[in-house]
Amino acid sequence: MSDFEYANAPESKAIAKISQSYDLFIGGKFIKPKKGKSFNTINPATEEVLAKIAYADELDIDIAVSHAKLAYTKVWSKLPAKERGKYLYRIARILQERAREFAVVETLDNGKPIRESRDTDIPLAAAHFFYHAGWADKLEYAGLGNKPKSLGVVGQIIPWNFPLLMLAWKIAPALATGNTVVLKPAETTPLTALLFAEVCQQAGLPDGVVNIVTGDGITGAALVNHPDINKIAFTGSTEVGKSIARSISATKKSATLELGGKAANIVFEDAAVDEAVEGIVNGIFFNQGHVCCAGSRLLLQENIMDEVLEKLKKRMSLIRVGDPMDKNTDLGAINSLEQLRRIKDLASTGDSEGANRWSPECKLPTKGYWFAPTIFTGVSQSHRIAREEIFGPVLSVLTFRTPAEAIEKANNTMYGLSAGIWSDKGSKILWAAKQLKAGVIWSNTFNKFDPASPFGGYKESGWGREGGRHGLAGYLTSDAKVSK
Amino acid sequence: MIIDGSEGDLKRFLDDLPPVDQVGADARAAMLATRSIKTTSKAWAIDMAISMVDLTTLEGADTPGKVKALCAKAVRPDPTDLTVPSVGAICVYNDMVKIAREELDLIGGRKIPVAAVSTAFPSGRASIEVKKQDTQDALNAGASEIDMVIDRGAFLSGKIGKVFEEIKIVKDICGEKAHLKVIFETGELVTYDNVRKASYLAMLAGADFIKTSTGKVNPAATAPVVLVMLEAVRDYFALTGIKIGVKPAGGIKTTKDAIKQLVLVNETAGSDWLNPSLFRIGASSLLNDLLMQRMKLRTGHYASANYVTID
Missing domain, CATH: 3.40.605.10 (Aldehyde Dehydrogenase; Chain A, domain 1)
Known part of the structure; x- marks a missing residue:
């Protein structure tokens, strides 16, 4: 077949x-x-x-x-x-x-x-x-x-x-x-x-x-x-x-x-995993990651890391990269050569600082500016790719052990534009949202915009x-x- | 074994499954519905969908004549174009199984299986003795697929051990003779968490296929429900190495609907499931729309409804 x-x-x-x-x-x-x-x-x-x-x-x-x-x-x-x-x-x-x-x-x-x-x-x-x-x-x-x-x-x-x-x-x-x-x-x-x-x-x-x-x-x-x-x-x-x-x-x-922003997208152990994976993908690969509020730092509770990463990689291999005019394309072109260079430069610091790069197999067009969807695992707070805004389809994956540690890491940034919380437990979501220093906080969703909702950063x-x-x-x- | 078979262990396993976020599942299904399937891929999808149709009649007014007409349609969906594949199966009530089997054998449809709805379809409200006999009757009449309903009342009142046992018993009766499809009636289970739990429960009890609905209750095979079931078979395969089939039934009426189902399969369980042995579509009126769209692709214009046969 x-x-x-x-x-x-x-x-x-x-x-x-x-x-x-x-x-x-x-x-x-x-x-x-x-x-x-x-x-x-x-x-x-x-x-x-x-x-x-x-x-x-x-x-x-x-x-x-x-x-x-x-x-x-x-x-x-x-x-x-x-x-x-x-x-x-x-x-x-x-x-x-x-x-x-x-x-x-x-x-x-x-x-x-x-x-x-x-x-x-x-x-x-x-x-x-x-x-x-x-x-x-x-x-x-x-x-x-x-x-x-x-x-x-x-x-x-x-x-x-x-x-x-x-x-x-x-x-x-x-x-x-x-x-x-x-x-x-x-x-x-x-x-x-x-x-x-x-x-x-x-x-x-x-x-x-x-x-x-x-x-x-x-x-x-x-x-x-x-x-x-x-x-x-x-x-x-x-x-x-x-x-x-x-x-x-x-x-x-x-x-x-x-x-700018360097949003933490926090996935707790009790999250709806399949939907969280969708949210991670939407958070960083929407608009090629050219989003100031992109969920570019994934904070995963360590005990679900393997399960989530496995599902995330499977899901990433379904992302359709290519001609932006095709109605089935999920990830289009990088907006300019200058931006492509910035993304490549920052991603290469991920390699040189010891993080592990992974991208699904995908054929990039020969003309134009392209960057495959990419995740870095083994990232810590001190990596440049965990601190600087890449503004491209590059996700840095970090882990945490307790909710308090998640908040601490999420807020440990010079930015404060947005954050995401994934949990099936309402009380945990409300608690986390209160602690996070970010202008927009999404729970169990990401990159949702509405003219009635104020947008801006700390x-x-x-x-x-x-x-x-x-x-x-x-x-x-x-x-x-x-x-x- | 993933579970030891006791109700307590089963419950623990189902409670440990990750929850489904309804908003997120709806959004994913809606996004996949925007896929634009054109030209060559549409032609491929139409033929695939035809070969996956479980051509169904489940009416009180069913007669031998009606069932025989359906069999003819199943073997040669478009008598003017023999490149059209046969459908996946014929699906009928218990007492029509023998008629359907004999007719199919007679007219060149030996390879088309007959599926019987069973276990006091559609409500499932009968004793296990009746359900056993119902299944045995269907097998004796020549059914090679059994579409059983679960006891939704038991499921919703927390008696999941009862649901599990009934599936196991019916599976034992089916043995090697027949494939077992387990119908949840997702319109009565309502929540996606229930759909996920029912999916695992049925797979653990020995289902070969999990099926959304009877076609008698609305809503039936909605895209998010099928998405959740496809995720379940995908993850069950990762866990056990066993591939379980999925059958949406009810509400899939147009070629567009059917293609959306195939996109869901392709981008959730994966291309291995794009195969009549792992994905079926329970439908009655869908087939004619698929045939009309197929003609349109071939000839460039829409024919009137009189150019496809009514059954």
Whole structure:
């Protein structure tokens, strides 16, 4: 009897119309950058150039911010709140209508499997707009003080791991609370943000309320340092987050920073093992491990280690690595050559520091950037791969003997973004959740997101919260605090 | 031996099994349902599914004529295309076994087994003496597969020793003559933890196959229930080296449903189970949908329902 081979099931590229080049979206129009510079964005699964993207420098940022400021003072801040809500509802609906197109563009530009962009990224992005649309005219009842006020022009810088979703996390609350926006997508994944600019036009959003500027770190720095920016919202690496914190330290600018993580995923002896294995896989291999809250440190109770590892390895050998456009692909391409190098470098320290590397047999494509799903066993707290964020499909496996030891090890990190607890015992879950120093704690699940739930970290994982009622506070005047 | 056979030991073993998290099992089954099976793999899956169908009629109104028609369908599901494989088995009530066996032998279906539902199917509410006689009757009439039901009342009231003993007794009667499939009626056991426990209980008692449902109770063969049973046979194999079959029955009506079942098998128990000797699908209306989808793949267009035979 031959094996059940899944024939290719590619999503159609023809659904997306990607232009050869994109300009900056400023004041409701696409305009050329002043100096006419540009850069390419590529498909990391094939290394093919997808489009030429305008490069914004200080001059272009200045123009974008002045448009955002004008839109704020003349239009957006004067609009009745329920009118703002209408625009957000409209954007949410358009995102749903064009979901398939957005999913295809996201997968082409980012390298993530179409199943994930189709089932997770795009629906969640729309959900964020729906959720915040509802808040727009109810801010007085959000427990943030009597008459919470918007801040003005907000500069937003987003990462490449969930391009459209991170845009939604940033833009939806900013607009709902009455601010205008200059947003810079990541250098390697600008396309869905530019497609979103078209959505703003389609929704009839007043000119200048949302401006999209594309570029690199220098572009981002120009945005951060612009004097007319009232707030910076950043998601990305801890290193860049720290430099943003430094540069705004002597200004009136406020900031929310959502930075790195090294989450502990704790599996207790009484866990539902099969589902825990699924959760481990989902925790680290979802989105190629390019997830700030990824469960990258597996803490296994020592007496179930063999059983769990055996099942985990069997399960990992079923992960389908390859063409992100294939509907059956589970693990896609690494987003960039630079990131692939970082992953390889950190993984090699695992080898040199004496941990045991294991990957299932899998054929990686010859073109593009790929890294097989990998686990390291025999890892201790002092290994670099147990401390540093790899941001790739690499799991470090550690063990513990008692619940107290699990908590101690889980909290022994400079990060504090997320954690996972696997146990069938409710009292143990509640006890562990209380002890863990992490902004998001999942029990018997992992990587679940909802616009109503605040997200953010302790320690070097960042400042402030995004999403939910708490997320609104970051976009309103500083006397506005969430009442407990 | 994994257990010594006493009720206390059996209970200890079942209580030591890891729990099933319902939300997680549902999520895994839902994820596997998104697999996109196209072109060549779809053609392969359709033929595999046809060869796994336990073509079933379990009605009070069953007659010799109806059963004979079903036998004809089992041997040659599509009389216009003899490349279509025969089905896995015919599944009927006890008193129809002889008719089915003789008819199959007569029309070239000697290799197709006849399965009899047994032990006071579907409720299982009878004395062990009646259940023994029921099984013996079916064997005497020529059944080579026995689909017995467990005593759900005993299971739910904690009398797992009784459930275990009954399976063992029926297994002894089957001996080498017949394969034993043990039906849980998962719609009455309700929780996935119960499904896992029942799976191990039946395997330890000697089941050759574990089967979800009678087809008389809803819900029946839901994807997460089949997932939990497939995990059980996979882990039982790792423990004992013995491969036990799985038979979902009830509610699998379309080609899409059947292919989703095959994906579950492929990514849980593994490709060894993609074989009629280890996986069967209990169904009546499914076969015609498989045939229509097969025609569609071959000809490129959908035929009307009149191009497949009714049985």
